[in-house]
Amino acid sequence: EVQLVESGGGLVQPGGSLRLSCAASGFTFSSYSMNWVRQAPGKGLEWVSYISSSSSTIYYADSVKGRFTISRDNAKNSLYLQMNSLRAEDTAVYYCARDNWKVEQQLVNWFDPWGQGTLVTVSS
Amino acid sequence: SSELTQDPAVSVALGQTVRITCQGDSLRSYYASWYQQKPGQAPVLVIYGKNNRPSGIPDRFSGSSSGNTASLTITGAQAEDEADYYCNSRDSSGNHLYVFGTGTKVTVL
Numbered sequence: 082e083v084q085l086v087e088s089g090g091g092l093v094q095p096g097g098s099l100r101l102s103c104a105a106s107g108f109t110f111s112s113y114s115m116n117w118v119r120q121a122p123g124k125g126l127e128w129v130s131y132i133s134s135s136s137s138t139i140y141y142a143d144s145v146k147g148r149f150t151i152s153r154d155n156a157k158n159s160l161y162l163q164m165n166s167l168r169a170e171d172t173a174v175y176y177c178a179r180d181n182w183k184v185e186q187q188l189v190n191w192f193d194p195w196g197q198g199t200l201v202t203v204s205s
Numbered sequence: 206s207s208e209l210t211q212d213p214a215v216s217v218a219l220g221q222t223v224r225i226t227c228q229g230d231s232l233r234s235y236y237a238s239w240y241q242q243k244p245g246q247a248p249v250l251v252i253y254g255k256n257n258r259p260s261g262i263p264d265r266f267s268g269s270s271s272g273n274t275a276s277l278t279i280t281g282a283q284a285e286d287e288a289d290y291y292c293n294s295r296d297s298s299g300n301h302l303y304v305f306g307t308g309t310k311v312t313v314l
Binding site: 116118125126127128131140142143174176181183185186187188189190191192193194195196198 | 234235236237238240242247248249250251254255259288291293294295301302303304305306307308
């Protein structure tokens with residue numbers, strides 16, 4: 082079964098740090114790019130970061146650039162998100178999601194599967 | 206950055222058809238994917254590309270695209286289809302890699 086399991090969420094004070102992990106199983110992790118997506122309480126989905134299969138290409142949303150670092154360990158089938166200088170507005174459920182793509186007249190990307198999410202709460 | 210705009214909420218009678226739209230400049234260059242999210246659960250992929258359904262997704266879900274608009278249609282809506290739906294695509298503005306739609310709450314009456 083293809084599965085993603087996040088961990089590492091919790092309560093952290095503003096300005097603090099947290100490291101999220103995402104354990105992958107059931108597929109060849111090293112062949113896929115991966116993403117982090119978050120959802121603030123009662124709000125919509127927000128793409129956070131992307132990392133290619135070899136870690137050679139990385140992207141961040143403007144809202145986290147310079148504060149968050151995405152990384153992966155293909156030997157451990159794991160994805161990470163190091164979050165520094167956390168703010169109240171970073172409070173959200175963080176999901177990891179596998180990146181998939183193909184071309185059918187136009188490029189299409191899709192996120193599947195998703196993990197169950199891990200809650201990060203930034204509060205004093 | 207580019208935006209994908211969705212109607213905040215739509216309602217549909219049980220067994221009827223509902224169309225959810227997603228508008229944005231990015232959709233002129235990239236196909237959308239669609240996600241269903243029920244309360245307290247992770248999003249689930251329901252449609253990607255021109256009109257592709259993952260295994261396990263009922264064939265009452267279909268997708269289409271024209272110009273800057275992508276659409277998700279539920280034909281014969283069921284009670285279990287009540288959920289939030291989000292579109293997503295690459296971001297053509299170059300600022301971000303991906304952008305999500307604002308989300309549509311579908312209520313089945």
